Amino acid sequence: MKKPYYIDYPQEPFEGHMHKYRCVYCKVETTIINGQLEGHLPSCEYRVKLEDAGYDATGFSEKLVSHDSDDFD
């Protein structure tokens, strides 16, 4: 089971950066998470909760398999 984007996690602004946001739990910047579950740290409460619910943090193996295809379209 996988969602195309994981964007329903709680976010908070970086101090001093009005337009930069990060995950409340793992403190990873939203632009690094990029809507992907594996963008969160493995210990992130949000990621752990979704993985417990049966969602996969795929991505890595998928990207390795399809690196030669035109994914950027």
Ligand SMILES: [Zn+2]
């Ligand atoms: Zn997180």
